[in-house]
Amino acid sequence: MIRFITLCTVLIWAAEASAQQANDLGTDEQREAGKVLYDIKCAHCHGYSGDAISVATPFVRPTPRDFTSGNYKSRSTASGELPTTEDIRRSIRLGMPYTSMPAWEGILSEAEITNLAYYLKSFDAAFAGPYGNPTVVEVPPAPGYSDDPDHLARGRAVFEANQCADCHGDNGRGNGLSAPDLEDEWGFHIRPADMTKRWTYRASSTREDIYRTFMTGLNGTPMPSYQQSIEEADRWALVDYVWSLSRSTPDYGTVATAIGQSQALDLGDPLLFADAPEAYFPIVGQVIEPGREFNPGVNGIAVRAVFDTTHIALQLRWHDMTAETASHNHPSLPAPLFNPAQADTSAGDWSDAVALLWPAATPVGLERPYFMFGDTKNPMSIWFADLATDSAAALLGQGTGLITESDWPIESTAGYEDGMWTIVMKGPRRMGEMTFEERAFVPVSFSVWDGFNRERGNKRGLSAWYHIYMEPIEQESVLLPMAKWALIVLLVELALVGLVRWRAGRRDEY
Amino acid sequence: MNLLVLLTIAAVLVVIQVGVTRWVNLNRLAWMAIWWAALWAAFSYGITPPLPQSIVVLFMAIITIALLAYLSADSEELAQARQTLVSFMVEKRYQVALIVVILTLPLLVALSVFSSLNQAPQPPASGRTIHPVPPASISFEGNTINLSTANNPYRELEHSDPEAFAAHVDNGRRVYFENCFYCHGDNMEGAGQFAHGYDPLPANFNDATTIAMLQESYLFWRIAKGAPGLPPESTPWSSAMPAWENFLTEEEIWDVILFLYEFTGFEPRAQGMPH
Numbered sequence: 044m045i046r047f048i049t050l051c052t053v054l055i056w057a058a059e060a061s062a063q064q065a066n067d068l069g070t071d072e073q074r075e076a077g078k079v080l081y082d083i084k085c086a087h088c089h090g091y092s093g094d095a096i097s098v099a100t101p102f103v104r105p106t107p108r109d110f111t112s113g114n115y116k117s118r119s120t121a122s123g124e125l126p127t128t129e130d131i132r133r134s135i136r137l138g139m140p141y142t143s144m145p146a147w148e149g150i151l152s153e154a155e156i157t158n159l160a161y162y163l164k165s166f167d168a169a170f171a172g173p174y175g176n177p178t179v180v181e182v183p184p185a186p187g188y189s190d191d192p193d194h195l196a197r198g199r200a201v202f203e204a205n206q207c208a209d210c211h212g213d214n215g216r217g218n219g220l221s222a223p224d225l226e227d228e229w230g231f232h233i234r235p236a237d238m239t240k241r242w243t244y245r246a247s248s249t250r251e252d253i254y255r256t257f258m259t260g261l262n263g264t265p266m267p268s269y270q271q272s273i274e275e276a277d278r279w280a281l282v283d284y285v286w287s288l289s290r291s292t293p294d295y296g297t298v299a300t301a302i303g304q305s306q307a308l309d310l311g312d313p314l315l316f317a318d319a320p321e322a323y324f325p326i327v328g329q330v331i332e333p334g335r336e337f338n339p340g341v342n343g344i345a346v347r348a349v350f351d352t353t354h355i356a357l358q359l360r361w362h363d364m365t366a367e368t369a370s371h372n373h374p375s376l377p378a379p380l381f382n383p384a385q386a387d388t389s390a391g392d393w394s395d396a397v398a399l400l401w402p403a404a405t406p407v408g409l410e411r412p413y414f415m416f417g418d419t420k421n422p423m424s425i426w427f428a429d430l431a432t433d434s435a436a437a438l439l440g441q442g443t444g445l446i447t448e449s450d451w452p453i454e455s456t457a458g459y460e461d462g463m464w465t466i467v468m469k470g471p472r473r474m475g476e477m478t479f480e481e482r483a484f485v486p487v488s489f490s491v492w493d494g495f496n497r498e499r500g501n502k503r504g505l506s507a508w509y510h511i512y513m514e515p516i517e518q519e520s521v522l523l524p525m526a527k528w529a530l531i532v533l534l535v536e537l538a539l540v541g542l543v544r545w546r547a548g549r550r551d552e553y
Numbered sequence: 554m555n556l557l558v559l560l561t562i563a564a565v566l567v568v569i570q571v572g573v574t575r576w577v578n579l580n581r582l583a584w585m586a587i588w589w590a591a592l593w594a595a596f597s598y599g600i601t602p603p604l605p606q607s608i609v610v611l612f613m614a615i616i617t618i619a620l621l622a623y624l625s626a627d628s629e630e631l632a633q634a635r636q637t638l639v640s641f642m643v644e645k646r647y648q649v650a651l652i653v654v655i656l657t658l659p660l661l662v663a664l665s666v667f668s669s670l671n672q673a674p675q676p677p678a679s680g681r682t683i684h685p686v687p688p689a690s691i692s693f694e695g696n697t698i699n700l701s702t703a704n705n706p707y708r709e710l711e712h713s714d715p716e717a718f719a720a721h722v723d724n725g726r727r728v729y730f731e732n733c734f735y736c737h738g739d740n741m742e743g744a745g746q747f748a749h750g751y752d753p754l755p756a757n758f759n760d761a762t763t764i765a766m767l768q769e770s771y772l773f774w775r776i777a778k779g780a781p782g783l784p785p786e787s788t789p790w791s792s793a794m795p796a797w798e799n800f801l802t803e804e805e806i807w808d809v810i811l812f813l814y815e816f817t818g819f820e821p822r823a824q825g826m827p828h
Contacts, residue, residue, distance in 0.1 A: 084739075084740070087727075088739070097730070142746070143734070143735075145740065145746075150740050295749070297676065325749055325750040327746075327751065328747055331795040332795065333800070411790050412790060413789065414790060421790065484677060507750060507751050507752040508791050512674060521666070524670065529663040536658060536659075539642075540642050540651070543643065544643055547642075
């Protein structure tokens with residue numbers, strides 16, 4: 044018996060030793076070099092002990108990774124397992140888009156990135172143990188993308204059968220029924236990815252990456268692994284279905300073209316914006332004045348605009364996990380001065396809201412109001428829609444805390460469907476000193492409040508100054524000038540050739 | 554300067570020039586056309602950043618006149634060139650080519666009119682002065698700070714008390730990673746998480762034209778007063794740079810300045826040197 048136990052112990056010891064040998068932990072020099080770099084470049088977020096206790100952690104969501112936990116989102120390994128060295132290197136190289144984790148490619152050398160990866164591994168003893176050598180989930184080479192309806196329908200069926208929509212929403216906008224209640228490993232609310240925006244995927248966004256993501260799951264988050272439940276034959280169909288729902292780049296614009304029409308604008312007309320091109324603008328956190336919002340709920344807004352002889356109407360659309368329509372919201376509500384990210388995002392206290400911000404007087408030259416809420420010298424006209432109510436109002440902004448009513452009549456409609464708000468606001472093309480002239484570039488900026496994130500007052504998502512271009516109602520035809528110039532050139536040519544021939548002819552006669 | 558393009562053009566010209574004098578009798582007009590095209594290509598593609606279209610047009614007008622003058626200086630060459638043109642317009646064997654030319658020219662003109670009228674209208678360009686002249690003094694929490702004489706009070710600790718200095722730098726690191734990296738980026742390259750949503754873009758402190766050429770008192774002004782403190786030529790209405798007097802103490806601002814230089818490895822410009 045004793046012999047047997049000894050044998051076992053020796054065997055286990057031998058197995059562990061051999062596993063240890065195979066574990067890819069780098070050399071002492073590599074880890075030491077990694078530590079030096081880590082303390083300079085990474086520790087203020089990930090913590091000097093790799094435990095994510097740092098000065099930045101109270102502010103950012105998702106929180107910087109706690110390396111002592113061994114939970115890595117982006118992996119090529121089976122669910123629940125540790126990442127490979129290459130996985131960690133890839134995360135460092137590419138960063139995690141739309142979080143505070145930057146991409147280090149081009150800033151750090153490949154050798155430095157490798158050293159860092161080995162140092163990160165040293166924060167969790169498991170990397171040195173038997174689990175330190177994880178099984179890699181093979182991702183076969185991707186077949187070409189196919190938008191064959193049968194193939195996509197099959198992908199859709201897999202999407203439904205596996206309840207992706209529960210979290211990600213019916214069209215992948217991140218608005219599933221359970222989305223408001225999801226938590227990550229560290230007890231913070233986590234939003235399911237808005238699948239339609241591939242540029243925001245944390246673990247990269249090629250078709251192979253999407254395949255890998257649902258095969259391996261994202262450790263530390265509710266995003267599960269489907270390695271067991273989705274058959275091999277269905278996997279690329281699901282990838283292509285996700286692909287078909289999404290775009291690869293945001294294609295951010297700087298100008299939205301408003302289309303002029305001669306018949307009066309009718310907000311009830313479902314085709315009102317059918318001919319207006321859409322421009323997509325980034326929305327970022329207001330981190331400039333007190334009431335800072337470090338984790339805005341909305342990251343982009345799609346805008347279309349039309350106008351008639353007296354009014355202009357804008358359609359604003361954005362993806363929102365949930366519609367908060369209880370309670371109220373207003374730009375002049377007080378928001379706390381010092382405002383770390385809250386764990387308790389909770390619906391119910393504040394409603395969703397949106398605002399269009401214009402100069403209150405047509406700008407002379409480049410000068411315009413301060414883009415936050417205007418200033419006393421250059422006030423702002425704010426078209427504000429509190430989505431708890433079904434009306435919009437015009438306000439006058441002379442700075443944060445200096446927002447008053449104004450009485451320009453604003454009409455609006457609002458609707459929330461499957462994770463997307465669609466708001467239309469219509470106002471006069473002439474508001475005192477502010478006019479929307481044809482052919483003018485009218486400065487505009489946008490603010491969005493996500494009630495779920497407790498955004499109110501100055502705690503909001505906002506944009507820089509952009510422009511609405513007022514494309515004239517009477518489009519001049521380009522044919523006329525084209526024909527005119529072509530004709531002139533033709534006549535000159537004929538005259539020249541005629542003249543030359545005539546003179547040559549005369550010379551021949553003599 | 555795009556050397557590759559310029560060298561290619563020069564090489565082509567040399568080959569043609571040598572070829573013309575040695576072997577072929579290139580028509581004077583063709584020779585002119587080649588020179589004209591080569592110079593146009595050099596101006597349009599050989600120079601970076603590209604010259605504005607209007608400048609290229611101006612240059613080409615001058616070159617056209619120069620080439621014509623060159624041609625007309627020699628009456629034999631002029632006669633040769635004229636003869637070519639006349640025979641092209643008169644002789645029967647060129648008739649088809651002539652008709653083609655007569656018809657294509659107006660078409661090309663119509664096309665260029667179309668593209669010039671169809672250009673998407675451009676919003677007004679906003680030039681801004683990145684480093685305006687700072688005010689003589691600012692007030693901070695009731696105190697007046699003279700910007701031409703103010704020094705970072707903790708800078709001297711670097712030599713007199715390295716430990717205390719390190720503590721100040723570390724406090725600056727804290728300030729930076731609580732407040733600044735959303736815009737200026739955690740590597741200070743101006744590419745923070747929210748940078749893409751602001752215009753003008755947040756300053757890149759690794760660039761030799763920002764903090765490397767500024768005095769610490771200048772930074773103090775920019776950090777304390779932010780965008781609202783800028784003069785109109787620096788478009789205070791569109792810059793996202795916060796006025797940190799709302800959030801930070803005087804000491805915290807001097808500390809974060811120490812940290813900016815420490816992290817990027819630059820030295821501040823000494824007091825007394827002009828901006």
